[in-house]
Structures are given as structure tokens and as C-alpha cells.
Amino acid sequence: MPRYAIVTREFTFEAMHHLPGHKGKCRRPHGHSYRLEISLRGPIQEAPGQSSDGMVMDFDDLKSIVNRTIIEELGDSVPRGPAAQPVERGGMDHNDLNALTGIRTTAENLVHWIWDALVAGGVSEDLLYRVRLWETAKGYAEITRAERGLE
């Protein structure tokens, strides 16, 4: 009978966004220092002598996928897309999540976008347990397998 565990790795990235039509200040472009927590739940591998022995998934492997699919995509300090022009022509020093994702960039919508991107990037959906995104120091959105309709 395998033993199970939940493992969580934290990431940070800087980006800008806005919420068109929002009743408050968030309708204007502004930046956040996002904190992203990715949790996996799965069997602890029993593979004596192998690198992954005693792990659900090697943090190094998770880090590689998240860095490639999320952090470098959204948080790169060299903007791509519409933000990538000289500041005097409206360019920005942060990536614009609205332009890059094409969604309404609430924290709720972003965690679903991130879940999809992780699966597309190679994280096993059988292992994905929770995605939590802190938009500010005080507010976050999270989804688990239940919110994805997986159980």
C-alpha cells in the first residue's frame, strides 16, 4: 500500500494587469508581486537507489516546468507583446497579463489558466492538487481538484 503526501513549491513573479469595467481602482493598469503555490498530491515513490526515491515529485523537476511554462511566460522582466515597446511609446517594464493570457485577469481566472498551462507543460494532472495565487499580501484565489471537476 503506497504512502501518500502533499508537496508544495512556491514561486514569485512580477506582472501588470487591469480589470476593464471594474468599479474600483483595478480598472487601471497596475502591477502585482504575485506569489504562486503549486501543490501536488501523490504516492511517495519507493525506488531505492534512484534519485526520486522517497519523493512524490522532485522539487527540481517541478521547478523546471513551472519556470518554463508560467514564470518565464508571465513574469519575464523583458516584456513581450504590446508592452514590448519603448516607454515613451507606451511600453512597460512588466509583462501585461491581459495581453498574454487573453482572459479577464482576476486571480480566480488566472489560477484556472495556470492549471491548464501546467498540464499542457507536462505536470501530470493526476498529481496536481492545488494552485493558489496570491495577488496581494492579503488576498489569494485557489483551486483544487474539486473546483476542476476532477473529484
Ligand SMILES: Nc1nc2c(c(=O)[nH]1)N=C([C@H](O)[C@H](O)COP(=O)(O)OP(=O)(O)OP(=O)(O)O)CN2
Ligand atoms: N475576487 C477578486 N476581487 C478582486 C480581484 C480579483 O482578482 N479577485 N482583483 C482586484 C485588483 O486586481 C486589485 O489589484 C487587488 O485588490 P485589493 O485587495 O483591493 O488590493 P490592495 O492591495 O490594493 O488593497 P488595499 O487594502 O486597498 O491596499 C480587486 N478585486
Ligand SMILES: [Zn+2]
Ligand atoms: Zn490587480
